[in-house]
Amino acid sequence: MSLKDAPPLPGVPKMTFVSPTGNIAHMAPTVAAATARAHAANAISQIGLSGNNMTYQGGTVMQPYVAVYNIYWAPPHLQSGGATGFDSLYGTVTILHSAWNPGHGLMNIDTQYYQTVSGTTTYINNGGGLGGYYVDSALYPSSGCTDSATAGGCITDAQIQAEITKVMNANGWTGGMNKIFMLFTSSGEGSCFDNTNSSCSYTQYCGYHSSFTLNGQSVLYANMPYGNQANCQCQGQSGAPCNGFHQTMPNGSLGDLANNTANHEINETATDPFGTAWYYINLSGEIGDLCNFNFGTNTWGTGSGAGNQMWNGWIFELQTLWDNHSTSCLQVGPS
Amino acid sequence: MLVAWMLSCLVTAGAAQQSPDLKQMVMEIVSACALGGPTSSFKQTLSSNLEDFLHQAIETKSADPVMLNNLLEQLPTDTDEMRAQLKSERARRTFFAIYFDCIRHQVSLKLKSLGIAFG
Numbered sequence: 125m126s127l128k129d130a131p132p133l134p135g136v137p138k139m140t141f142v143s144p145t146g147n148i149a150h151m152a153p154t155v156a157a158a159t160a161r162a163h164a165a166n167a168i169s170q171i172g173l174s175g176n177n178m179t180y181q182g183g184t185v186m187q188p189y190v191a192v193y194n195i196y197w198a199p200p201h202l203q204s205g206g207a208t209g210f211d212s213l214y215g216t217v218t219i220l221h222s223a224w225n226p227g228h229g230l231m232n233i234d235t236q237y238y239q240t241v242s243g244t245t246t247y248i249n250n251g252g253g254l255g256g257y258y259v260d261s262a263l264y265p266s267s268g269c270t271d272s273a274t275a276g277g278c279i280t281d282a283q284i285q286a287e288i289t290k291v292m293n294a295n296g297w298t299g300g301m302n303k304i305f306m307l308f309t310s311s312g313e314g315s316c317f318d319n320t321n322s323s324c325s326y327t328q329y330c331g332y333h334s335s336f337t338l339n340g341q342s343v344l345y346a347n348m349p350y351g352n353q354a355n356c357q358c359q360g361q362s363g364a365p366c367n368g369f370h371q372t373m374p375n376g377s378l379g380d381l382a383n384n385t386a387n388h389e390i391n392e393t394a395t396d397p398f399g400t401a402w403y404y405i406n407l408s409g410e411i412g413d414l415c416n417f418n419f420g421t422n423t424w425g426t427g428s429g430a431g432n433q434m435w436n437g438w439i440f441e442l443q444t445l446w447d448n449h450s451t452s453c454l455q456v457g458p459s
Numbered sequence: 460m461l462v463a464w465m466l467s468c469l470v471t472a473g474a475a476q477q478s479p480d481l482k483q484m485v486m487e488i489v490s491a492c493a494l495g496g497p498t499s500s501f502k503q504t505l506s507s508n509l510e511d512f513l514h515q516a517i518e519t520k521s522a523d524p525v526m527l528n529n530l531l532e533q534l535p536t537d538t539d540e541m542r543a544q545l546k547s548e549r550a551r552r553t554f555f556a557i558y559f560d561c562i563r564h565q566v567s568l569k570l571k572s573l574g575i576a577f578g
Contacts, residue, residue, distance in 0.1 A: 198493075210495065213496050214495070215494030215495050216495070216496040216497065216554065219494060219557055220550060224553075256560070256561065256564065257494075258491055258492075259490060259491055259492060259493050261490050295568070436549040436553065437547025437549060437550055438547070438550055
């Protein structure tokens, strides 16, 4: 059983796609898509189909640790010639998040999940850090898609894979089950899974994780569109998933919003890199999906600088993750 | 006489062709690691020092990692502004360790492309 075979939720945009090479891409939804998902999940639970917990489907997880590689695509302008870039703290807040997500309490939730390969069960380690980063100032390729949310340009999943491959080759980086490559694109650049424009940034997703094969090794990666307040931030909307919550940007950067998506993708990749390990079968969701835009309580800082995680003096606002033991979304785990 | 002059021209042209554009190389190294924020203030100093380092490496056909580390450690990474931006000592140390790792990696790639051993 694979996540791609899980039944879609009625009325919810499709969140799992299959590439031409057969690899799955699993989306972190926008607030609107997460709202549709929450409504569908509620309807399903009311007819008694909800079982909640992640179940193991027999596939592999990330092992033996999680090294995160950040790639920033920072061309001088968009395909349209329009302005693009990253805000002044974007690089700093996203680098520190990628360096620290492995090893902190939030990723500790992953340690209850495991793989059983050839009869040997191995649990996920809450370890790792930043493996490296690279800033590519090359121009974006000609738009391969049309993203209704971004007039300036749009890249497809195939173009994203080509960019990651180029950067890996330039830096001598290799794939493997202990690495995830995060491709951060600059402001105004959109993306769609393919040239049919069926699933695009800011309308369906705020990011996604997927994989491909390079030189015989798996390359785990995430597409990380630029942080977006209109579509990827809870701004007090009533009802699930926001429930009136105002999601902060505690460091004053749109990178704070990208970090929330990055946290979702890193931990879903750790627990379900190929859509064959840990997910909730009835709602076709992974460890982050059951807790989309669920932040718990902001216990650190005040006002717009508040957040729900404090790592080494930095406050982050990061969605919770699903804990099978307590059958709930937690900030720190396992319970 | 004419043959000697032509040979001299050929040698000069060959040498000019082989001489790498140091400013371009340094620009590519710094650009590949450009995170903005706290690193912006010493970009000029870093670029100038890297150019000297690469120039010497090309002249001597060898490069010393310790010398590069010394060059990086001399950069002002502990100003009031940086401490304020990076909020904690742990974060400041982590951030600059990551940044300098990137610079070292890019320098090593450039030296490798020139056939110069490094470390």
